[in-house]
Amino acid sequence: MSLETVKMYFAALGRAQDVREFAVSSATVDLAAQALNVEPARIAKTLSFQNNTDGNCILVVAAGDAKVDNGKFKRHFGLKPKMLTPDEVAQLTGHAVGGVCPFANPAGVKTCLDISLKRFATVFPACGSSSSAIELNCDELYRYAQALEWVDVCKSWQPEYND
Template sequence: MSLENARKYLAEFGRDSDIIEFPVSSATVELAAKAANVIPARITKTLSFKIDNRCILICAAGDAKIDNKKYKEFFGVKAKMLTPEEVLEFTTHAIGGVCPFGVPENVATYTDISLKRFSTVFPACGSSNSAIELTCAELFALSKAKEWIDVCKGWQETEEI
């Protein structure tokens, strides 16, 4: 169902036919990188957090980790990830297929600058075996991201490949 939500959403932009459905799992960064035949850093992980009983999504590079200090400086609260049950409830996507496509309007999405070093990236499309290849500008636009932010660490050493 979640893949269908993402497909329907992307169809509004003429991009539904660009969804890649893999014959294998892409539920983790490592599995998605193998399935897409790219380095793990180019996989866009969509992380879900709770702020004041609402959900925000942060799209970040596969090799990036949330920097708690930067997160608190930007959002004004400590980072609190959603439980798997909350992720499904807030986003309509299950862990392993969480993406910024087809989520409820009250879910705010942000894109982390860790992605900007790549010409294209691969976010999931609502299932544990799907993705779509997008430029960073396309990801920002299609996800209706509020802004580019800098809340991750651990990725600066990786160059584009």
């Protein structure tokens, strides 16, 4: 159902043909990178966090090699980063873990993009299933995800951390 919802979303934008489906799993960064034959850092992973202020969730889309920095997250959002359980993810986003994406989410879901993505010409977010993706540039990702803002809440992706 979730993949179909995302495909309908992209159909309305004239981009349904760009949604890629795989015969293999793309549920993790490494599996998605293998399915797409790209470096793992170019996988735009969508991380789901509790939003205690309104009972919804915050989605942070980050590069595949980035990790959330708890201090940066807390300073930016004003709350401690607490990831959703798989049941909460499905309930709040309509997507199951492994296919969570920044597209076609229910009203109230806040989506932000981490600056770790900006170093790539294109990235590959999932499309609502554990075997799908779409290639987008950062401007397209921002627009199609209906992102609220670019944030700097991740670590370990800058060259000084990747020795």
